[in-house]
Amino acid sequence: MLKGYTLPLTPKGTSSLAPMPPWHYVGTCLAIEYEADPDAVASFLPPGLEFHSPQCAVYFSDWQYASETGEEYLDPIRSQYHEMILLISAAFQGNPCAYCPLIWADQDVALMRGLIQGWPKQIGSIWITRSFDLPSKAGPLVGPGGKFGATLAVKDRRLAEATVTLREQVSQLPTPNFARAVNIRHFPELAAGRHDCPAVHELVQLKSRDVQISPIWKGEASLQFFDHPYLELPSLCPVKVGAGYRFSCALTVDDLTLLRDLRSK
């Protein structure tokens, strides 16, 4: 009997790209709040979500992951990855929520776990300034004046650049936030005549548990999206850049809430 949570399914089940949940994550985020054009934001919302506000946020994140028993972080090429998450504001049945129209990560295992949660992941190249807690011209300290940068490139084209200069500790995370974000789970059909009738097409809400947040630093930010011939990130480019944030978080994922099946009957 074949075993495994995702393909490949194999006799021992240890070859799956993503193992059975729970999935444990810990990482550091550099986030920037901004406003996009309200019509653009509305145009990216899926059926079932209403426009709420033009408020968006990007998260450049440095993650480490492990399965329940895997200790993958000791073979860190299996565990570490970077991500750039774009969240826009929305509402579901009148309740504000975040929706993710675009996201990039730099490892296949992150891509697969993402698809299962409805994150529309593609492979990208994400780089984020690190702090090493020693004063040096080669890096910032986590404290007032500490300056961090981050970049996103996809298939050899740079798509986004951001900087954040820390000013003060705050108690509030950026908005919108990825904690209970809404995604679309989607898996298409290939049989002739059914290319428009996905096998899976549903609005879902993320669930996480055992969430922990480090002290949160806030400051001023810059954010720029660059033109691209086919990726639509520039449609959601900043018209007004807000605050920047830096914080670490840990969380565990092993559940998901179905909001609505979007398949036409």
Add this chain to the structure above:
Amino acid sequence: MLKGYTLPLTPKGTSSLAPMPPWHYVGTCLAIEYEADPDAVASFLPPGLEFHSPQCAVYFSDWQYASETGEEYLDPIRSQYHEMILLISAAFQGNPCAYCPLIWADQDVALMRGLIQGWPKQIGSIWITRSFDLPSKAGPLVGPGGKFGATLAVKDRRLAEATVTLREQVSQLPTPNFARAVNIRHFPELAAGRHDCPAVHELVQLKSRDVQISPIWKGEASLQFFDHPYLELPSLCPVKVGAGYRFSCALTVDDLTLLRDLRSK
């Protein structure tokens, strides 16, 4: 309204990781026929397929891809990728067929198109000797004595090495062949309590059209799989290595045949 064949779904639909089929492919394959342990082969077969023989084949392939109108090959980072395909022999309702237990590719777009066809793709690093049609110590000619090598590595560990020395042109492709291979399409659930009840779990058979094959070269081969802590390729290691092949092929994919829904009711 959001458009796109796969995630991400966006207003213009140009951001999808995989665009709407048809998908056009052209590439060169270095293939090695071999026999694995029959019990091992049987243990990798999914429900619905019967054991047929211990005959296996690996294909190291150098692909270029384009969508119907995309001309992606002119921006070749969008179009080119390498693949290592493992096929084992099986039978469906008494008819011999190929089944793919493991496959690696080096681009996210190939991974996504693969998942939709049931190819259990993961990202790997595949390298294949090229011929440049000029006599040189730096490369083989496509002709008697021309020697080609290929390697597969996954997450910084080498998994397979092969060589093929061409001897003669033949009219027969290697067996098993990927033309009408059988795969499992699979997309899991994440909602608590449903981790064992995939949303999609079906036995499918590949379809392709407009297939063209170059002259086929055949010769002797070597093939070696290396130990790995969790990937199960070594379970299907060669007990007897057969012939090697080199050929190019072109094909178009926009259909798939459902053989059986494997979900338990």
Add this chain to the structure above:
Amino acid sequence: MLKGYTLPLTPKGTSSLAPMPPWHYVGTCLAIEYEADPDAVASFLPPGLEFHSPQCAVYFSDWQYASETGEEYLDPIRSQYHEMILLISAAFQGNPCAYCPLIWADQDVALMRGLIQGWPKQIGSIWITRSFDLPSKAGPLVGPGGKFGATLAVKDRRLAEATVTLREQVSQLPTPNFARAVNIRHFPELAAGRHDCPAVHELVQLKSRDVQISPIWKGEASLQFFDHPYLELPSLCPVKVGAGYRFSCALTVDDLTLLRDLRSK
């Protein structure tokens, strides 16, 4: 006793990044002739070379390499690499020659062999359309109307894009040509006070032997350089784009001619 042609020097001498010459190369080039601003071209010339014309050429090349006894092409990750070579026109003591101000390659072994020949190599990401000699929407044929593309990116920013549409076979290679190009060999000092006094700083002319050239295809071309915050390729951007070319070549390198020691006495 330590052995090796380059660092690292080791007991067996098999760890050197570049082994003892001769070095054998075979590859395919997509080349575009163009004119840059004459003042810009002149400003990139080193001492010892005079301005000759504003004629430039870029070569996007797909290489395979082997040492005298190494058969590195059978472990192709050791052997294959891509390159983007920029050549500008110059004259040495009244004789026209090519000079290379900028070049990128995607393997460390190519970078090291390059530095030894005075190629000012950096690591870049180069992609070039391939032909697989089968009619397909996924790739061109080598013949009239065959359309090829190539791109260069460096550290996640795209720097150059080119296309060539083949029209006819010709007997003339593009100009300027890399066969006997002039380079600067350069190795700096780090001791305090000597940062401006390189240990090696000399004008050299490339030598190659056993050169073979495939049929040469010529046609029309497009070429574009993109802005960059610190790399100076855009200073040599096209003001007029000429013809495009595609050809393969093989050559062997194990010698070099010193033209002039550029160190101040």
Add this chain to the structure above:
Amino acid sequence: MLKGYTLPLTPKGTSSLAPMPPWHYVGTCLAIEYEADPDAVASFLPPGLEFHSPQCAVYFSDWQYASETGEEYLDPIRSQYHEMILLISAAFQGNPCAYCPLIWADQDVALMRGLIQGWPKQIGSIWITRSFDLPSKAGPLVGPGGKFGATLAVKDRRLAEATVTLREQVSQLPTPNFARAVNIRHFPELAAGRHDCPAVHELVQLKSRDVQISPIWKGEASLQFFDHPYLELPSLCPVKVGAGYRFSCALTVDDLTLLRDLRSK
């Protein structure tokens, strides 16, 4: 006039792979002390150094770099890299020192700065467990019991794996240490007949200033080198593994001491 500290030399001098020193570094090291076979250690020593002891150390390091005015860490793909440094024990004129026979890094700019200091760098893939200072199954805390892993692969083959479990803070850095290590600066000739007469071949000792060290954690370690067909790291494999360490450090490099010119007269 062309400017720049290394190739390429250009009108503005901003294209050089490595800019003019000083070079500022900050990073975190995971280090393992071990003993190799004494004859093997002796066989790797260059002329001018005497055998001192079989004590070796490997450093897996996560670096961030900036030039004097460059703030490269805000465009982190220019600044961040990983390294695996092997140091063996030696003595120069009776004084114990460290010597580096082999080292791998994952960025071209690190490779070039390294060659100038005599580090025998090649490109490799280095991964190191990170701590994010939050309790999680996905990563260790920096404290008693915190377990870190690191791996090295070169050209798709894994060469080394290590783990360190932290136990206590100590005041002593591992031995041998890279602070004042001895290297060979080396730049070969390519002119026919001079392949054995390098242009630069000298024993040098590293200098650094403004060194800062974080608290140092020490614990037990594991370390394994894997067989390789041509890289000689396995010759220096552990016969006895000692303690493991984790610490951060910052330092500035803009000088070097020449110990001896090794060129034969």
